[in-house]
Amino acid sequence: MKGVCGGWESQEELDEMVALEQWDGLALSQQLSEVCLYTPLHSPDLKEIVVVETSVAEQFLQPLEEVEEVNLADQEENDRDDPQDQICSQDVFCTPDFITPIEQQFPVHFDVNKDNTRQRIKSPTRLTPLRYKRPRPEVPLLPEKPNLQNEDGAGLMRGKLVKESACAFMPSHPGVRSKHHRVDSPVCIRNPFVQGDSEENADTLQSARPPVPLAPRFAQSGMSRYSEDFHEIQEIGQGNFSRVYKVLKRIDGCLYAVKRSIHQLHQDSRRKQALTEVQALAAIGMHENVVRYHTAWFESDYLYIQMELCDSTLGQYAASIPATSLECSLLTALWQMAKALSHIHAKGLVHLDLKPDNIYVLDGVFKLGDFGCATRIDGSLSFEEGDARYIPLEFLNEDYTHLCSVDMFSLGASIYELATGVTLPSSGPTYKALREGKLAVPPGFSSSFENLLKELMHPNAKRRPLADDVLKHPIFSRQTLGMNLSEEITALT
Ligand SMILES: Nc1ncnc2c1ncn2[C@@H]1O[C@H](COP(=O)(O)OP(=O)(O)OP(=O)(O)O)[C@@H](O)[C@H]1O
Numbered sequence: 002m003k004g005v006c007g008g009w010e011s012q013e014e015l016d017e018m019v020a021l022e023q024w025d026g027l028a029l030s031q032q033l034s035e036v037c038l039y040t041p042l043h044s045p046d047l048k049e050i051v052v053v054e055t056s057v058a059e060q061f062l063q064p065l066e067e068v069e070e071v072n073l074a075d076q077e078e079n080d081r082d083d084p085q086d087q088i089c090s091q092d093v094f095c096t097p098d099f100i101t102p103i104e105q106q107f108p109v110h111f112d113v114n115k116d117n118t119r120q121r122i123k124s125p126t127r128l129t130p131l132r133y134k135r136p137r138p139e140v141p142l143l144p145e146k147p148n149l150q151n152e153d154g155a156g157l158m159r160g161k162l163v164k165e166s167a168c169a170f171m172p173s174h175p176g177v178r179s180k181h182h183r184v185d186s187p188v189c190i191r192n193p194f195v196q197g198d199s200e201e202n203a204d205t206l207q208s209a210r211p212p213v214p215l216a217p218r219f220a221q222s223g224m225s226r227y228s229e230d231f232h233e234i235q236e237i238g239q240g241n242f243s244r245v246y247k248v249l250k251r252i253d254g255c256l257y258a259v260k261r262s263i264h265q266l267h268q269d270s271r272r273k274q275a276l277t278e279v280q281a282l283a284a285i286g287m288h289e290n291v292v293r294y295h296t297a298w299f300e301s302d303y304l305y306i307q308m309e310l311c312d313s314t315l316g317q318y319a320a321s322i323p324a325t326s327l328e329c330s331l332l333t334a335l336w337q338m339a340k341a342l343s344h345i346h347a348k349g350l351v352h353l354d355l356k357p358d359n360i361y362v363l364d365g366v367f368k369l370g371d372f373g374c375a376t377r378i379d380g381s382l383s384f385e386e387g388d389a390r391y392i393p394l395e396f397l398n399e400d401y402t403h404l405c406s407v408d409m410f411s412l413g414a415s416i417y418e419l420a421t422g423v424t425l426p427s428s429g430p431t432y433k434a435l436r437e438g439k440l441a442v443p444p445g446f447s448s449s450f451e452n453l454l455k456e457l458m459h460p461n462a463k464r465r466p467l468a469d470d471v472l473k474h475p476i477f478s479r480q481t482l483g484m485n486l487s488e489e490i491t492a493l494t
Contacts, residue, residue, distance in 0.1 A: 190280075192280045192284055194280050194281050195280075196349060225300060230250060231248040231251065232248060232251060234256075235247050240358075242262060242264075242275070244260070244261050245260045246260075256310045259307050259308070260305070262275055265302040267302055272299065276297075276304070277374075278372045278375070279294070282372055284348060285350065285372075288340075290338065290344075290367060290369060291341050291344070291370075292308050292368045292369065293308060294307075294309075295308060311363040312364070313361070314357060314362070315334055315357045315360035315367060319357070319419040324445060328420075328447060331419055331420060335412065335471070336471075338355070342355075342369075342408050345375075345408075346378065346408070346467070346468055349378050350376070352369065352387075353376060353384070353387045353392075353407060354372075354373065354385075355391065356391045358371075373385070374386070378405060380401055380404075384401060390424075390426065390427045395462050403462035405467055405468070406463070406467070408468075410457060412457060413456075413457025417440060420450075440454055457471075
């Protein structure tokens with residue numbers, strides 16, 4: 002196979018040159034600052050590109066073909082195989098060639114008054130390439146039968162082929178045999194929020210469940226899936242348990258939020274607790290008013306969760322709204338959160354930490370996030386206490402019989418806080434008064450708005466409207482609201 006470098010003016014001229022010289026490889030040309038690559042059609046079996054010493058050419062060629070470093074012995078062996086298999090970069094970039102015998106060299110004169118692109122330059126017969134492209138080995142896809150594994154820790158099983166980049170940077174992981182072959186699957190974790198596993202899933206989970214409940218420790222080799230897959234742009238938030246980063250995903254070029262646990266989770270019990278959010282999000286599935294979950298993984302005992310990136314929290318958003326349109330904006334948020342809660346409650350889950358900081362805004366759409374305290378409505382899982390400022394008294398008194406109404410109280414308290422512009426207390430007389438139903442909505446808000454908040458924050462959990470009741474509330478009628486919300490309601494009914 003021969004390569005060629007030189008100047009030509011048109012595709013036809015190059016075709017002719019290639020035909021005349023019977024070049025069956027690659028043609029490369031530099032015209033001013035532009036580099037062009039030409040691969041003749043009659044050379045479909047072109048497998049290798051040889052580049053000599055020129056960083057510009059390497060930059061150009063590397064995205065097209067994966068070029069690997071090889072040692073000198075390999076190079077010589079390669080040269081013996083096909084000594085013609087070369088392209089001279091000196092030809093292309095007009096740099097002095099101290100390697101090629103003088104008689105084989107060509108004159109390199111660049112005359113600005115001449116059409117230099119017409120100069121056809123003959124390639125020297127041989128140069129030692131520094132790099133070459135090895136033919137890509139055929140990688141077997143293992144196993145034929147779907148292999149149960151769960152890198153996401155989300156408890157859902159997937160048949161998965163073994164060839165994947167994640168393996169490539171974990172060669173020393175016990176579950177990895179070589180660059181492309183994983184022998185053991187990571188564990189399958191049952192998602193406690195998913196009801197009624199199919200028989201097949203239940204059987205497979207049973208057989209795939211290892212004696213240790215959780216042991217998904219990846220990246221022990223020091224290689225980071227996070228750095229491999231994402232470019233970190235900036236930290237965008239911090240809670241009690243996690244830091245959240247705005248990141249660019251390298252493979253798809255899109256922005257995401259990645260939430261990383263602040264502490265390493267060495268114990269299985271702590272990992273299990275941290276996984277609550279992942280499992281709840283996975284079980285809830287997609288809903289336009291719930292922050293979208295993409296994937297999650299453990300790395301060096303930190304939990305990483307990749308999520309949809311939102312613009313701000315509801316608290317930040319409300320602070321930027323003019324007083325005249327605050328009621329309408331808050332009702333829109335209330336309506337959309339009622340939709341999210343209706344969906345979540347219907348799935349048998351409760352959030353239990355609903356507050357302005359956990360409601361995000363993306364392109365004017367409100368989304369519920371941070372499911373770290375989520376649990377099952379039926380009380381089959383343990384309870385984690387959310388932020389006391391937004392939690393009703395009965396829950397603090399360990400009455401867990403009306404968990405959906407706990408979320409409804411929190412929703413009312415969140416909207417009330419944003420309407421008053423004053424952060425709710427976590428104790429004291431105002432805290433007590435609010436739990437007795439004594440609300441003081443500032444002037445400027447409608448009485449129907451105030452009454453709805455009073456209903457939501459009713460001291461008696463049974464008297465509070467549920468999410469579906471809120472969606473049917475007369476305040477969300479076409480006459481009383483702005484167009485956007487009215488249209489949304491019309492579309493829903
Ligand atoms: N998907 C997201 N898009 C944009 N910002 C986010 C996102 N998720 C979280 N944040 C930001 O990061 C902050 C902390 O996130 P989050 O509340 O989920 O952490 P946490 O440790 O679970 O918090 P908490 O202490 O309330 O349990 C949020 O207040 C918000 O500002």
